[in-house]
Amino acid sequence: MQKKPLMLLLYGNTKPYVESLAGAGLSDLYEIVALPPDKKPDAGHLANAEVLMAINVAPGMIGEMPKLKWVQSITVGVDHWLERKDLTSRHLLTAARGTHRVQMPENILGAIFHITKNYMAAALQQRDSKWVRRVSEPIAGKTLGILGLGAIGQELARKAAALELKVIGTKRTVEPVSHVDKVYAPEQIDEVLAQSDYVVLLLPVTEATNNLMNKERLSRMRPDAWLLNFGRGHLIVDQDLIAAVKSKAIAGAILDVFRTEPLPLDHPFWTADGILVLPHIGGGHPTRDRMVAELFTQNATRFLAGEPLKELVDRERGY
16 A cells, blocks of 8 residues: 655644545545644654645755655745755745735725825724814825736735726736736836835845845835835835935825834834834735635645646745
8 A cells, every 4th residue: 555645834833724625535645744833743743744735944944855745834934945956946935926816906995095094093082082084095196016917916916996997017027907007017116116106015025026125126116105015025125215205305105014023122113103013914804814725725636646736836936
């Protein structure tokens, strides 16, 4: 009898993943070992594991897994995996792309409503029993620039168009995208920045995008425009952004991702006027683990059948 492939699940909430695998009839086809992320698998499990699912693992651990063939990241971003010295080209790496399709655009639109509506001011004034009438700024007719028209960006465009926003953006392959008025190549970012009332960053971190929004790029934005970063913290040069907001070169920024998380207590973003810090809530969803588990289960089925895996990471592109 052929030995079952060993699958390691190293995560704080493995129940949805185990249940999803069982529902697909895979619990009889894999040897499944589920552990919390802070517990190191024993030597036998490391020696025999062919599949690993985790947010990340301790340095050097993959080097202790000679049979490892496939790593499923629970996150969409995989730069932390690609930086590892023990993850080599012989390991297949898949991301959790597509699992933020619903919640991320909603949170981005919520951020735009925060900018244009006065609910926060009203809530603060309620503490003092103050009645202050204000006029909200409409978003219909404004221009939304999306840097990164992937699955999330395209869903954001669909929802934004329904709110009568004009949508433009960048895509690696320039081709028509539904609900997007014009698609630009990555090297045409400055054209998007110059036209947009709201610039949303949804890019991965690569050699080309690291420190993308620096002093020069921020100067391409309009002084009444807002920057919203829901992509990666390394897309922005922190000090350049603070300077741009302070000097009124741009209107302000809403940030959901940072170079270091949690954001250090002494980071100037906390106290910078015109910058709103969000605690990385963009992709959060009450049932997100079920969504990732569904993708993982589909890939686990494909892995057994020797079929191409979904959301496979292109190492040259970095995502």
